[in-house]
Amino acid sequence: MNISEVAERAGLPPKTIRHYEEIGxxxxxxxxxxxRQFCDSDLHKLAFLGRARSLGFSLDDCRSLLELYExxxxxxxxxxALAGHHLTEIDRKIEELIAMRRxxxxxxxxxxxxxxxxxxxxxxxxxxPVLKP
Amino acid sequence: MNISEVAERAGLPPKTIRHYEEIGxxxxxxxxxxxRQFCDSDLHKLAFLGRARSLGFSLDDCRSLLELYExxxxxxxxxxALAGHHLTEIDRKIEELIAMRRxxxxxxxxxxxxxxxxxxxxxxxxxxPVLKP
DNA sequence: CTTGACCTTCCTGTAACTAGAAACTTTACC
DNA sequence: GGTAAAGTTTCTAGTTACAGGAAGGTCAAG
Numbered sequence: 468m469n470i471s472e473v474a475e476r477a478g479l480p481p482k483t484i485r486h487y488e489e490i491g492x493x494x495x496x497x498x499x500x501x502x503r504q505f506c507d508s509d510l511h512k513l514a515f516l517g518r519a520r521s522l523g524f525s526l527d528d529c530r531s532l533l534e535l536y537e538x539x540x541x542x543x544x545x546x547x548a549l550a551g552h553h554l555t556e557i558d559r560k561i562e563e564l565i566a567m568r569r570x571x572x573x574x575x576x577x578x579x580x581x582x583x584x585x586x587x588x589x590x591x592x593x594x595x596p597v598l599k600p
Numbered sequence: 601m602n603i604s605e606v607a608e609r610a611g612l613p614p615k616t617i618r619h620y621e622e623i624g625x626x627x628x629x630x631x632x633x634x635x636r637q638f639c640d641s642d643l644h645k646l647a648f649l650g651r652a653r654s655l656g657f658s659l660d661d662c663r664s665l666l667e668l669y670e671x672x673x674x675x676x677x678x679x680x681a682l683a684g685h686h687l688t689e690i691d692r693k694i695e696e697l698i699a700m701r702r703x704x705x706x707x708x709x710x711x712x713x714x715x716x717x718x719x720x721x722x723x724x725x726x727x728x729p730v731l732k733p
Numbered sequence: 734c735t736t737g738a739c740c741t742t743c744c745t746g747t748a749a750c751t752a753g754a755a756a757c758t759t760t761a762c763c
Numbered sequence: 764g765g766t767a768a769a770g771t772t773t774c775t776a777g778t779t780a781c782a783g784g785a786a787g788g789t790c791a792a793g
Contacts, residue, residue: 469771476731486750500758502771514728522725523700526749536722546721547713554704559711561697567656568690575687580680584764588679589669592655598609604739614740619781633789635740636790 473505477513484513492516492530524553606638610646617646625649625663655688 474481483513487493488503493512495536505513510532535541537575570591577587602658607614620626626645638646645666649656652662664682668674703724710720 469770478728478731478786480751482751483749486709490749500771501773502758510730511726514730517723518725518728520698520749522704523697532722532725536721536726539717541717542715542721543711543717543719543721544713544715546719547708547711550704550708550711550721554701554708555699557701557704561694561701564656564690564694564697567654568687568694569686571655571683571690575680575683578676578680580677582675582677583675584672584674586668586674586676586679588676588683590667592648592665593644593669595611595651596664597643597647598611602740613782615782616780617739623780633740634742635789653780 468505468510470503470505473510477510477517479513479517482571487513487516490526490532492526492533523557530555601638601643603636603638606643606646608703610643612646612650620649623659624668625659626733655686656690662687 468476470481470484474484477484484493488495493505493509493516495505495509498504498538515533515536516529519532520526524532528549535546535549574588574591579585601609603614603617607617610617617626619630626638626642626649628638628642631637648666648669649662652665653659657665661682665679666680666711668679707721710719
């Protein structure tokens with residue numbers, strides 16, 4: 468398979484696949500003309516990566532997951548731990564965004580949104596306490 | 601004020617403040633020795649920026665907010681629109697994270713997390729449908 | 734006078750790509 | 764067979780919002 472076919476089938480852009488090769492996540496063979504030649508195993512790896520990325524795993528995590536996937540002597544505890552940490556991190560981000568959302572939604576609600584300059588949003592941003600010297 | 605004092609009082613690291621100067625968000629004067637000299641207005645701008653950043657606004661948005669803040673003839677509608685777009689974006693991110701969280705939490709729940717290799721998490725990642733040629 | 738705390742600029746690195754340029758190969762069509 | 768389009772390669776640079784660190788100037792205290 469050439470890169471565009473494997474890209475289509477794995478659901479990833481060719482640019483992304485070249486990037487993954489550059490950082491050693493996949494190692495396709497090369498044809499005589501220099502074109503990358505992907506086998507079924509490469510395709511599955513790429514699909515695996517795409518799926519892991521869609522769950523928000525970093526590429527570093529993806530590398531570890533791929534190693535675990537290919538290590539048939541792995542302990543599922545290792546996978547669970549990695550996924551658990553990621554889950555915790557996702558929860559943290561959600562909390563952070565929800566806090567932002569709460570404040571911001573309130574401010575937007577309070578703003579008249581007309582032609583006048585008075586604006587509770589700007590007032591709030593400007594009302595940050597500044598430490599005295 | 602020198603940079604470390606304004607940093608302390610605005611609640612931002614000096615590196616961040618230098619960066620903000622570099623991209624033109626603040627324009628402190630310079631003393632004869634080359635040191636940056638911040639006035640109260642600079643301090644308030646920086647605190648404003650810190651607050652806006654903490655609500656997740658991009659630096660580009662911060663620049664616009666700062667311009668609106670300083671434009672006494674502004675229409676609050678413009679501020680509300682900017683904040684509204686940001687709110688929508690935050691909502692989008694929250695939804696995305698919650699979807700990830702749902703899938704991931706389920707998988708982590710299903711995984712025994714022991715010494716055996718069987719792992720529903722990896723199974724799920726590997727079970728991505730691959731398009732046929 | 735020296736030491737240590739500040740300050741300066743400049744360069745590099747981060748994450749995960751994306752865009753685009755210049756050059757090669759292959760494929761399709763006439 | 765010629766040529767033009769499509770596909771491929773490598774390379775560089777840009778994105779976001781800084782952080783880390785090096786080399787060197789400055790200032791206040793003892």
